[in-house]
Amino acid sequence: MSFGVPIRPTMLCPFIYSKAASAWSGGTRRPAFDRERGIETARALFHARGYDAVGIAELTQALDIVPPSLYAAYGSKLALFERTLQSYIAKQMLPLDKILSSDVSPAEALTSLFIAAAKHYTCDPVLRGCMVTEAMRADDQQAAALAATLAKPISDAIHAYVAKFCHSGDVDQITDYVLLTLRGLSSYACLGLPQNKLVGCAEVAGRALDVEFASS
Secondary structure (H helix, E strand, C coil), X not given: CCCXXXXXXXXXXXXXXXXXXXXXXXXXXXXXXXXXXXXXXXXXXXXHHCCCCCCXXXXXXXXXXXXXXXXXXXXCHHHHHHHHHHHHHHHCCCCHHHHHCCCCCHHHHHXXXXXXHHHHCCCCCCCCCCHHHHHCCCCCHHHHHHHHHHHHHHHHHHHHHHHCCCCHHHHHHHHHHHHHHHHHHHHHHHCCCCHHHHHHHHHHHHHHHHHHHXXX
């Protein structure tokens, strides 16, 4: 007897109702959100368009989640960006140790680094340049500072390599030249310079190193 109060199915047994609802919907459930796959998806967006140009709406659409779920999974857009940069460094960064450990002169090794960078930065028609290098130019100061922090160990490794082959007074100058060249190659790759031209520029830039190391 209901005494005039309509009885909803959930008032009878929530568990049974939820099972019935699942059966009515075909028994399918939305798969759990894969955070690692989300990082890779976001990495492609950030690499292709830059931190400033990618908004929360675009991220959530690409990840197929709602904004609260994005914040729950990653904390913030900036925190997600940090995860994507870390992923890029781990999976896409040039093998600096391998290139610089070769048994050749420092000028030859660094020229090989320039050429490898030129090829790597242009191997994908969409994801061009170095993601970390380009992120250091972001308008968002926090994003730029984050990228600079993650790039520092790479700069330090190049500085340490150069220091093994020249006098202390020339180390900073040659290191700056190497970093400037790498960042220039990344920039021109993003501007669409063809790979053959970028490799040619890398080879020309490497010739100056012979003079620098010979005089140091």
